[in-house]
Amino acid sequence: MNVSRRIFLAEVREQPAALLTLLEQLDVFVAAGRACAARKPSAVRLVGHGSSDAAASYGVYAFGLLPGWTALRDSISLSVYYGAELDFSSSVVIGLSQSGQTPDVVSYVERARERGALTIALTNDPGSALAERAELTLPLEAGEEQSVAASKTFFNELAALALLAGSAAGREDEIWDGLRRTAVVLADAIPELEKAVAPLAMAFAYVGRMYVIGRGYELATAREIALKLTETCRVAAEPLTSTDLAHGPVAALDSMFPVWTIASPDATLPALIDAAKRVREAGATLVACGSAAAEVEGAAWRLPVPEAPVPLLSPLLSVVPGQLFAAALAEAKGLDPDKPERLTKVTLAQ
Amino acid sequence: MNVSRRIFLAEVREQPAALLTLLEQLDVFVAAGRACAARKPSAVRLVGHGSSDAAASYGVYAFGLLPGWTALRDSISLSVYYGAELDFSSSVVIGLSQSGQTPDVVSYVERARERGALTIALTNDPGSALAERAELTLPLEAGEEQSVAASKTFFNELAALALLAGSAAGREDEIWDGLRRTAVVLADAIPELEKAVAPLAMAFAYVGRMYVIGRGYELATAREIALKLTETCRVAAEPLTSTDLAHGPVAALDSMFPVWTIASPDATLPALIDAAKRVREAGATLVACGSAAAEVEGAAWRLPVPEAPVPLLSPLLSVVPGQLFAAALAEAKGLDPDKPERLTKVTLAQ
Numbered sequence: 001m002n003v004s005r006r007i008f009l010a011e012v013r014e015q016p017a018a019l020l021t022l023l024e025q026l027d028v029f030v031a032a033g034r035a036c037a038a039r040k041p042s043a044v045r046l047v048g049h050g051s052s053d054a055a056a057s058y059g060v061y062a063f064g065l066l067p068g069w070t071a072l073r074d075s076i077s078l079s080v081y082y083g084a085e086l087d088f089s090s091s092v093v094i095g096l097s098q099s100g101q102t103p104d105v106v107s108y109v110e111r112a113r114e115r116g117a118l119t120i121a122l123t124n125d126p127g128s129a130l131a132e133r134a135e136l137t138l139p140l141e142a143g144e145e146q147s148v149a150a151s152k153t154f155f156n157e158l159a160a161l162a163l164l165a166g167s168a169a170g171r172e173d174e175i176w177d178g179l180r181r182t183a184v185v186l187a188d189a190i191p192e193l194e195k196a197v198a199p200l201a202m203a204f205a206y207v208g209r210m211y212v213i214g215r216g217y218e219l220a221t222a223r224e225i226a227l228k229l230t231e232t233c234r235v236a237a238e239p240l241t242s243t244d245l246a247h248g249p250v251a252a253l254d255s256m257f258p259v260w261t262i263a264s265p266d267a268t269l270p271a272l273i274d275a276a277k278r279v280r281e282a283g284a285t286l287v288a289c290g291s292a293a294a295e296v297e298g299a300a301w302r303l304p305v306p307e308a309p310v311p312l313l314s315p316l317l318s319v320v321p322g323q324l325f326a327a328a329l330a331e332a333k334g335l336d337p338d339k340p341e342r343l344t345k346v347t348l349a350q
Numbered sequence: 351m352n353v354s355r356r357i358f359l360a361e362v363r364e365q366p367a368a369l370l371t372l373l374e375q376l377d378v379f380v381a382a383g384r385a386c387a388a389r390k391p392s393a394v395r396l397v398g399h400g401s402s403d404a405a406a407s408y409g410v411y412a413f414g415l416l417p418g419w420t421a422l423r424d425s426i427s428l429s430v431y432y433g434a435e436l437d438f439s440s441s442v443v444i445g446l447s448q449s450g451q452t453p454d455v456v457s458y459v460e461r462a463r464e465r466g467a468l469t470i471a472l473t474n475d476p477g478s479a480l481a482e483r484a485e486l487t488l489p490l491e492a493g494e495e496q497s498v499a500a501s502k503t504f505f506n507e508l509a510a511l512a513l514l515a516g517s518a519a520g521r522e523d524e525i526w527d528g529l530r531r532t533a534v535v536l537a538d539a540i541p542e543l544e545k546a547v548a549p550l551a552m553a554f555a556y557v558g559r560m561y562v563i564g565r566g567y568e569l570a571t572a573r574e575i576a577l578k579l580t581e582t583c584r585v586a587a588e589p590l591t592s593t594d595l596a597h598g599p600v601a602a603l604d605s606m607f608p609v610w611t612i613a614s615p616d617a618t619l620p621a622l623i624d625a626a627k628r629v630r631e632a633g634a635t636l637v638a639c640g641s642a643a644a645e646v647e648g649a650a651w652r653l654p655v656p657e658a659p660v661p662l663l664s665p666l667l668s669v670v671p672g673q674l675f676a677a678a679l680a681e682a683k684g685l686d687p688d689k690p691e692r693l694t695k696v697t698l699a700q
Contacts, residue, residue, distance in 0.1 A: 042392040042440070043420060050597030064428045068435040070393060072422040077566040077591075078414045081617040085418040090392070104593065149598075209559050209586035216427040231598035236559035236607070238588040241427075243454065246699030247400030248499075248581035251690035257586065267431040274699060282692055340601035342632055349596030349624060 008147035008232065008337040009327040012320065016187035018152045019159050019179060019316075022141040026176055029160070032120060032136050033167020037067065039118050041092040044071035047108050048096035049347065051150040051224055055096055055157035058220035058315060062165035065312055066175070069168070080107045089116035093134075094161075097121075098145060098153040099346040100128020109133050122160055124153060138164065147338040148345050149232045151323050154224050158316055178310035185306045186317055193303065193321050194328075200287070200301050201328035207258060209236040212322070213245055214262035215271050218290070221262050221315040225322030232330045232337035242268070242275035253282035260322070261299070263292040264314040265307065273297070289321040290314070358497035358582065358687040359677040362670065366537035368502045369509050369529060369666070372491040376526055379510070382470060382486050383517020387417065389468050391442040394421035397458050398446030399697065401500040401574055405446055405507035408570035408665055412515035415662055416525070419518070430457045439466035443484075444511075447471075448495060448503040449696040450478020459483050472510055474503060488514065497688040498695050499582045501673050504574050508666055528660035535656045536667055543653065543674050550637065550651050551678035557608060559586040562672070563595055563629075564612035565621050568640065571612050571665040575672030582680045582687035592618070592625035603632035610672070611649070613642040614664040615657065623647070640668040 044063045046056035056073045063071035078084045095109040100123035110133045113119040121134035124142050131137040138160055142152040159179050166175030210229060214222035222239040229237035240249055253259065259279045263272050269292055279286050280298040288296035289303040291314065296302070303321035308314040330337040394413045396406035406423045413421035428434045445459040450473035460483045463469040471484035474492050481487040488510055492502040509529050516525030560579060564572035572589040579587035590599060603609065609629045613622050619642055629636050630648040638646035639653040641664065653671035658664040680687040
């Protein structure tokens with residue numbers, strides 16, 4: 001086994017430790033959360049690409065459920081390319097970027113600040129262009145991420161968004177404690193999960209296309225797992241909500257087109273179970289991860305995780321089987337997850 | 351050729367006529383647009399599934415560029431499943447559903463109205479549950495759509511959103527006239543486009559996976575074309591923005607994984623051209639549709655359409671080569687686009 005292929009896996013394993021490092025920054029998050037609340041925002045606008053955009057999907061739920069604010073993954077092109085005259089004066093803007101260099105995210109944040117938004121950079125590099133342009137910077141504290149495929153960046157972005165939203169709602173102690181306990185249970189669970197994904201990776205070595213399905217805050221998880229499978233394993237893996245599946249894509253399924261589902265014990269679970277039933281009826285192989293994986297009938301493979309101490313934190317646990325599976329599948333296919341073809345760690349695409 | 355396989359195609363051809371029928375309802379749209387403007391909304395929340403959700407992506411740009419309002423494809427699960435306590439009092443809500451029966455869209459609109467939003471139903475059935483629950487109903491006027499795969503519903507949803515956003519901005523005459531001229535140029539263009547897609551369908555008969563790439567308001571087009579290819583041709587076709595492509599998915603491309611690009615002559619075109627270059631470098635076949643298709647270097651196939659009379663209306667033209675290609679590809683594969691497997695016209699999924 002090539003040592004260079006192990007950076008991604010090592011960074012997945014580092015996630016509990018990275019989270020504990022982030023939690024040392026509670027004061028910074030509380031101050032930012034209070035500044036957001038003082039703004040009484042009509043919208044929290046989240047912008048990022050790739051894994052950071054997947055994390056932004058989670059932010060919609062963190063802000064919606066904790067302070068009860070409307071949050072959205074905003075269109076970057078509407079402002080940066082088309083110059084739309086939107087009112088940013090009552091907005092909080094959060095730019096997410098591991099490197100802090102993503103050009104259109106930097107441009108968006110710059111423009112939003114000029115137009116009166118409270119701007120926050122969430123980045124691993126406090127000296128980056130993004131951090132410079134934003135009014136406030138929140139450290140991701142993920143440590144250096146050497147693998148091109150992100151893992152702990154996404155993981156700490158989720159934690160940071162939960163902590164910021166909790167601080168905005170005055171519930172930082174509850175979220176902080178939930179995150180701390182999440183780090184502990186995850187550290188315990190990783191060795192078993194690594195064993196569990198190994199046979200699945202062997203079975204999936206020739207899979208060319210997959211759907212990854214989650215709903216509610218697990219949509220962020222679905223987006224991140226699909227992205228990992230696409231970039232590290234060259235699988236055409238598309239994320240869908242459980243309801244999206246029924247509105248068209250189910251027609252494409254067959255025995256060569258497996259579906260990965262993310263099952264957490266919340267109010268969206270019946271919709272996920274309903275989607276899983278459609279998958280089985282189409283003759284497609286069903287994988288279930290998440291702490292409610294046992295409730296997904298007919299799953300050929302189950303990758304259960306411990307229940308999250310706070311339901312909103314479930315994605316921090318349910319994403320990990322997907323990351324570990326991507327690492328194992330890349331290895332089974334002879335691919336290097338640390339250096340996917342045609343990708344670089346810092347993407348400067350327009 | 352089986353006659354039953356021709357309903358989808360017939361409905362694609364009916365789109366210019368359906369649009370002209372919609373345009374007879376200008377007064378209804380102007381009244382609704384004025385009601386929206388009177389609300390001075392802090393957000394326009396769009397909800398729908400499948401093609402209606404693709405159209406919602408367009409609404410983000412129509413409202414952002416015409417009245418300059420923040421519009422978002424809202425999370426249905428946040429309100430309907432999780433019961434988030436969001437402030438809807440300064441929101442306009444638009445529920446999109448061909449049948450007006452989509453359960454969680456109806457629930458969302460009902461809840462939003464209770465919480466003070468101005469609610470608007472955009473549906474083909476003014477007697478539907480959605481129309482009943484919403485304060486205002488805008489007719490889609492697409493006529494009966496018999497094919498399970500939607501075409502003219504999506505098309506008229508785009509037109510309706512443009513007309514509503516134009517009316518909200520007091521620019522209804524300009525948009526109305528642009529739409530009328532769009533219907534005329536499209537009717538002229540369809541016969542040539544049908545000829546142009548035929549050889550492409552033959553060449554793509556064995557394609558299993560594709561990306562469909564557009565940016566800005568052409569993201570809606572990309573989402574709809576990808577959905578058509580998925581449900582009628584059983585291709586795993588994923589929509590991406592041109593920038594998404596560079597943030598991971600480009601790593602999965604090879605000569606068996608073609609990419610369809612949508613090129614319109616607006617400020618996002620350089621980003622699309624940059625993405626197309628990455629596609630070619632990966633050795634993937636490149637298809638370019640849209641009125642700026644000629645500017646996409648290295649495209650193996652080009653499906654140009656006439657330039658839209660108003661740039662924002664470009665998707666009404668650029669979606670059509672994708673619809674016609676889906677019809678032709680389904681036929682080449684021996685599939686029935688009118689009745690995709692496991693789908694029904696009215697989706698009652700949770």
